[in-house]
Amino acid sequence: MSGFKLLAHQFRYDQKLFWRSPPTVFFSVALPLIFLFLLGAVFGDAAERDAKYGLLADQYLVPAIMTLGIVSATFVNIAMVITYQREMGVLKRLRGTPLPTWGFVGARTATSVVNAAMIAVVILAAGKFAYGIDVTLTRLAGMVIVTLVGSVSLTALGFALTVIIPSQAAATAITNMIVLPLYFISGVFGSTENLPPALATIGKIFPIEHLGACMFQVFSPSATGIGLKAADLAIVVAWGVAGMLFAALRFHWEPREGR
Amino acid sequence: MSDPHAIEISGLRKSYGDVEAVRGIDLRVKSGEVLAILGPNGAGKTTTVEILEGYRPRSAGSVSVLGADPANPTRAWRERIGIVLQDCELLGQLTVRESLAMYAGYYRAPRDIDETIALTGLQEKSESRAGHLSGGQRRRLDVALALIGDPELIFLDEPTTGFDPEARREAWTAIDSMRTLGKTIILTTHYMEEAQHLADRVAVFARGRIVAEGAPDEIGGRAEMPTTISFTLPPKAAASDLPPVFRAGAQSDGSGAFVSVETHNSVETLNELTSWALERAIELEDLSVRRPSLEDIYLRLTDEEGAS
Numbered sequence: 251m252s253g254f255k256l257l258a259h260q261f262r263y264d265q266k267l268f269w270r271s272p273p274t275v276f277f278s279v280a281l282p283l284i285f286l287f288l289l290g291a292v293f294g295d296a297a298e299r300d301a302k303y304g305l306l307a308d309q310y311l312v313p314a315i316m317t318l319g320i321v322s323a324t325f326v327n328i329a330m331v332i333t334y335q336r337e338m339g340v341l342k343r344l345r346g347t348p349l350p351t352w353g354f355v356g357a358r359t360a361t362s363v364v365n366a367a368m369i370a371v372v373i374l375a376a377g378k379f380a381y382g383i384d385v386t387l388t389r390l391a392g393m394v395i396v397t398l399v400g401s402v403s404l405t406a407l408g409f410a411l412t413v414i415i416p417s418q419a420a421a422t423a424i425t426n427m428i429v430l431p432l433y434f435i436s437g438v439f440g441s442t443e444n445l446p447p448a449l450a451t452i453g454k455i456f457p458i459e460h461l462g463a464c465m466f467q468v469f470s471p472s473a474t475g476i477g478l479k480a481a482d483l484a485i486v487v488a489w490g491v492a493g494m495l496f497a498a499l500r501f502h503w504e505p506r507e508g509r
Numbered sequence: 510m511s512d513p514h515a516i517e518i519s520g521l522r523k524s525y526g527d528v529e530a531v532r533g534i535d536l537r538v539k540s541g542e543v544l545a546i547l548g549p550n551g552a553g554k555t556t557t558v559e560i561l562e563g564y565r566p567r568s569a570g571s572v573s574v575l576g577a578d579p580a581n582p583t584r585a586w587r588e589r590i591g592i593v594l595q596d597c598e599l600l601g602q603l604t605v606r607e608s609l610a611m612y613a614g615y616y617r618a619p620r621d622i623d624e625t626i627a628l629t630g631l632q633e634k635s636e637s638r639a640g641h642l643s644g645g646q647r648r649r650l651d652v653a654l655a656l657i658g659d660p661e662l663i664f665l666d667e668p669t670t671g672f673d674p675e676a677r678r679e680a681w682t683a684i685d686s687m688r689t690l691g692k693t694i695i696l697t698t699h700y701m702e703e704a705q706h707l708a709d710r711v712a713v714f715a716r717g718r719i720v721a722e723g724a725p726d727e728i729g730g731r732a733e734m735p736t737t738i739s740f741t742l743p744p745k746a747a748a749s750d751l752p753p754v755f756r757a758g759a760q761s762d763g764s765g766a767f768v769s770v771e772t773h774n775s776v777e778t779l780n781e782l783t784s785w786a787l788e789r790a791i792e793l794e795d796l797s798v799r800r801p802s803l804e805d806i807y808l809r810l811t812d813e814e815g816a817s
Contacts, residue, residue, distance in 0.1 A: 259614040263603065270602035339597030346562060346592040348584045349615040349656070504564075 253353075260349070260357030261364075264500035268361060279369060282319035286311060286376055293440070294381060300441040302402060303470035310499065312377035313465035314438045316397075319369035321458055324362045324401045328408025329415065332358070337418040341503040359405045367394075389468050392476035396464040399483055403490025410493035412493045413500045432458045432466055437466070457489040514573075515540045515662050515693040516561060521570035523556050530556040532717035534570070538695065540661070543688055545704035545725075546697040548714030549811055554697040555595065555666055557714070561695065562592055562664050575662055588616055591655035591663040591692075593648075595670070601640025605631050608639055609657050616658035629653040629683045645676030653684040656690075662755055663687055665696045669703060681706055701804040715811045729806040735771035738779060740796040742766040746789065752781050783789070 268274060289311055296307040303310070335341050344354060370393070377383040385393065410481040411428070415421050433439050435453035442450045442459075453459040460482035516538040531553040538544050546554045555569040559565045561574050563582035572579060577586050600608060606622060613619035626635050629649040634642060639650060648668060655663055665684065669677045677700075684707055687694060698704055704711050705725045713721040713728070721729045741749060748759035748766040758770035772778040775798060786793050 256614065259611075263607070263611040266607070267600060267602050339594055339679040340600065342564070343594055343597050343654070344590070345564070346587070346590070346594070347612060347615045353615075499534060 256349075256353045257356050257360065260353055261360045264361040265364075266359050268365065274331065278319075278323045278420075279372065282315050282322060282369060282373060283376060286373060287380065289382060289439070290317070290380060302441070302442055304472050305466065305469060308321040308377075308381035309383055309469055310382065310441065310466070312373060312381065312383045313469050314440075314462065315463050316370050316373045317400075317436075317458065317462040318433060318438050319373050319441045319460065320366045320397060321404055321433075323366040323412070324404040325368050325408040326425050326429055327365070328358065328362055328405055329411040332409065332412045332495050333415045333421040334418055336497070336503065337505050338475060347459040355409070359402060362408070363398060363401045366404075370397045374476045383467065383469070388475065389473075389477050392468045392478045393465070395478060396461070396468060396483065399466065399490075400461045400464070400486055403486050403493070406459070406490045406497060407457070407493035409497035409501060413497060413502065416506060429458075429480050435459070436461050447480055457486045460485040463470055513539060515542070515575060516695070517571075518557075519571050521560065522568045523553075523560060523565065524568045531560075531567075534717075534719055536712060536719065536722075538693060540693050541691050543696065543707055543709045545693040545708035545711045546714055547699065547701070547704050547711055547807060548697075549699065551716075552714040552811075553717040554714050558664055558666055558695060558697055562590070563587070568719055572720065589659055589661045591658060591660035592653045593651045593663070593665045593668055595666040597651065599639035599642075599647060599650060599654075601621055601638060604636050604638050605642070605653075606635045608650060609653060612654050612657045618659060619657050620659045622657070625653050625656055628656070628686050630679070631736075643676070644672060645679035648672070648676065648680045648809065649683045652680070652687070656687065660692065662693045663695070665694065667697055667699070669698070669791065672766060677703070686696075701802065701807055705803050713807060713810050720810050721806075725803055728803070729810050731803070731806050734801045734806075735773050735797045736775040737769060737771050737801075738775065738782065738797070739767070739769035739799070740782075740793040742768055743792060743794065746791050752785050754778060755782065776790045 290308060293309045294311065299306055300310055305313075333342070374383075374385070374393075376426065386401075410424065415424050432453065435442065435445060435449045436456065436459035437453070438458065442453060445453075463482040464479050464486070467473050467479045467482075514537050516536070518534055518536045520528065521531055521534040530551075534553075536559060546558065548554050557564065560567045560572060563574075563579040563586070566580055575586065575589050577583070579586075600611075603611065605626065609622045609625060613622060623635075626632055629652055631646065631649055631653060639647065642650060646813055650666075652668070655665075668684065669680045672680065681703070684694070684696070688707075694707075696704070696707060708725055710721050711721075711723065711725050711728050718741055723729070725730060742751070747778065748756065748768070751759060751768070754772070755768055755770055759766040759768045770778070779798060782793070785791075
């Protein structure tokens with residue numbers, strides 16, 4: 251089987267597995283939509299614009315939840331599912347077949363990126379119908395780049411996180427412990443203007459803030475061209491590369507208590 | 510091309526920190542042979558098998574599996590090996606057929622999916638999700654997944670641990686079908702009955718070493734060991750009246766005597782006993798003639814090792 255065919259083959263089954271797992275679909279697809287509508291109901295009518303990007307509350311919400319959707323479809327999903335499969339011996343069994351590492355990682359990454367893109371589209375569509383948020387075709391190009399680069403980077407970080415998660419029981423706790431506070435201090439649940447500066451600075455260390463910044467820029471009336479924030483995107487990529495290297499060196503295919 | 514030995518191991522050792530799990534193993538497995546590795550937990554069975562499967566590096570010794578060193582598993586080598594692991598979940602959301610189709614895609618020349626389903630007796634479950642199968646059916650799917658690449662060599666690590674008797678029979682049927690295909694099979698187990706039923710040859714592991722090796726009927730001098738004849742003597746018959754060979758083996762407990770003797774000449778000894786009983790019209794309750802079971806041998810072998 252050629253490399254591309256093998257990837258396509260594995261991708262097909264990874265997609266089946268994703269869509270047939272109701273909790274995964276709920277957390278990846280339904281939950282971001284729920285956040286979009288709930289936060290929209292609470293804050294959506296506020297008339298002031300945020301200082302950094304000049305976005306109205308509902309205009310801010312759409313890229314914010316797109317960021318959340320991407321993080322959840324990639325980083326969170328990979329960390330939880332791969333840890334589960336490692337602890338249950340699914341990865342060990344795969345390791346005993348001729349499926350090469352690149353085939354496994356490539357197909358998972360593809361699934362993760364495709365899911366993130368799909369969720370971004372769903373949220374964008376929901377934003378258009380619910381709040382009348384529009385994006386020009388030029389900006390759409392920027393959005394595609396941010397979504398792809400962001401989801402690949404966060405997938406790599408998801409693989410890296412599995413190295414740190416010691417057990418199945420710890421997966422949900424550790425992942426949420428990382429992601430939930432970061433959403434708050436990275437501007438996903440509302441602008442960081444009102445945060446204590448120290449927290450905002452901590453947020454800036456991590457990639458979610460910068461992925462969000464890229465998304466906000468795409469929607470910002472003050473941005474030019476395709477609305478790409480190269481510096482922020484570069485930080486996201488740097489995190490992704492670091493995650494990839496860490497995972498490449500330390501990833502394990504079996505539970506730690508391996509015989 | 511066809512190597513007479515599928516596996517050759519000499520001086521194999523493996524340590525985890527200060528603990529030596531495998532302490533010098535020499536073993537050869539012929540192509541087409543079914544070898545059972547018996548031994549208590551912690552005897553080094555799984556460690557050894559996982560080294561052969563390419564999962565673990567070894568500390569010392571030389572190992573050749575299908576002519577290659579398993580410490581550096583290549584894709585081509587993996588194509589020739591099938592593995593049934595001990596604790597290993599299936600992908601519950603895929604059907605039996607889909608699971609097999611997914612794994613088939615990893616091999617250049619996989620077996621036919623329907624044929625593999627039939628071989629493992631899963632026809633009626635082919636469209637069921639793996640998550641809805643019974644324990645025995647799951648194990649059969651594990652076996653089917655190990656077979657789908659049409660491997661020459663198959664590893665089965667405790668394939669029926671924790672099974673009820675029916676599920677065990679189901680799994681045995683599936684394993685028997687692999688033998689029919691002429692595969693070399695390495696099976697670890699701690700069920701004697703399983704080794705007896707499935708294996709051509711048994712290697713008994715204890716404390717990281719092989720303490721005995723041979724055909725299930727001959728291992729540990731089993732063929733030369735005495736047969737045990739035992740029965741209960743009714744109260745009306747006196748133990749002192751028994752034929753001489755049996756007198757020593759009688760233990761009186763008041764209501765009758767339980768008699769148990771070991772003999773190398775079971776036909777003659779038994780004849781002597783039954784003639785004696787017929788003459789006196791004595792009913793011999795619970796009369797049994799028992800050859801030492803593989804389990805007896807196993808316990809003796811692993812005990813000896815423990816005592817030394």
